[in-house]
Amino acid sequence: MEFMDANLCQVINLDLDHERTSYLLYQVLCGVKHLHAAGIIHRDLKPSNIVVKHDCSLKILDFGLARTAGDSFLMTPYVVTRYYRAPEVILGMGYSENVDIWSVGCIFAEMVLERILFPGYDHIDQWTKITEELGTPGPEFMNRLEYAVRNYVMSRPKNEPRSFTELFPDDRFPPPSTDHETLNADQARDLLSRMLVIDPLQRISVDDALHHPYIHVWYEDSEVNAPPPAPYDDSLSERNLSVEEWKARIFHEVKEFEAKESHIRNVQN
Template sequence: MTLDGRHFEDLFGRSRLSLGKLISCAAVNSETREEVAIKKIGNAFDNRIDAKRTLREIKLLRHMDHENVIAIKDIIRPPLKEDFNDVYIVYELMDTDLHQIIRSNQSLTDDHCRVVLQYFLYQVLRGLKYVHSANVLHRDLKPNNLLLNANCDLKIGDFGLARATSETDFMTEYVVTRWYRAPELLLNCSEYTAAIDIWSVGCILGEIMTRQPLFPGKDYVHQLRLITEVCYLRSPEKLPKSSSDGLLLVAPLL
């Protein structure tokens, strides 16, 4: 495919993912031979909220430079302003995400895998520390948004719901996928802190250890009930099976 005068070849065997108006694919730049990921956002400006999220993600990632945060390589624009309906964002290419690792048949119980998973957690917290130090909340941390390559390098991706804490606009509570959403968001609190991201990390860690979502709520009420039973009524039997050491590690994050 040719975009803005540049030719990209689809990488053989790489999957193409379509999520509504979002289409992501792996490609290689024919000139530089660099492998990249291209995300197409179709009709990006038809909806004000979607347009704002797209521009916010581009703005934030353009100013970030960290080993554990996904990097934007380029923004591909059409030759004519009148044709600017779709947005193509070029990212560095990663091989998979944490969700795929958790759902795979790979054993996660041997000593080698434990070390690798600890390394994943270290990288998540390292990248999140950088994001928070820039006064930015990610607001949508989940296994699908933690990208990995063959070297076990992890990068935080998908900043579509992220925002700077210095912004004066009303902060919506409708952020973060429900299973990873902190109690204050479930209770419609519009004033929250970076703690909502730390909560999500705790949920992700629990999911890594048990290979099941920690709080798989069916709706808001069920989600709050699951959280209350585990965190406030101290009923560890409600958790999926895990070691006591693992539970001690997850608890401070929740």
């Protein structure tokens, strides 16, 4: 992989205009869509796992916690880095691909506020921080929790949601774009309100996020709907191979990839 200039932790501290913020999010969402197309849930999206070049091109790193989406996992609360952990993960519910969308929403919020949105010190405090801002979910969500978890959650103080205008006031956003009328604080807040939804069944999908007005200005069908990668075979990760055997397998994969890339370039020329 080519050298990248910074990770998103460093970029967040810069004064980003709407174009750069929107374009970075567009690339993250494209990457997430391609992962999901291969049957992979990243499960640990956070600013330090996203690297950026000076031209705002972006790559997603660290697939150490990634898993295939085909199986029905119960994710332990200690899987995803706490601050970007989806509510269904904290509460030990089954999960699907849109755990990654919650993480993207937390990253987006951090880009706007220049601070972590939900800085919990453990997974219980993380849930408290979320409900203090977004409110306590209703009975439809509660009824899907395991009995003991539901009893605990319902025993907690009930919180009313804060408005997203209060969470993300106008003075946290740059001026509206003069080139793209949909790149403004109102559209950014609307997308945040659709990503940061406690109930995963109500949370925006990656496809709908890519079509949201705040993101869609960059939409290129060839980027969004490129041929999907082959589904990931996670049985390989279960094999007990030596370091040398893993090195040989990786070398073989790299040479195969280089041969395919060379063939594509020759055809194009």
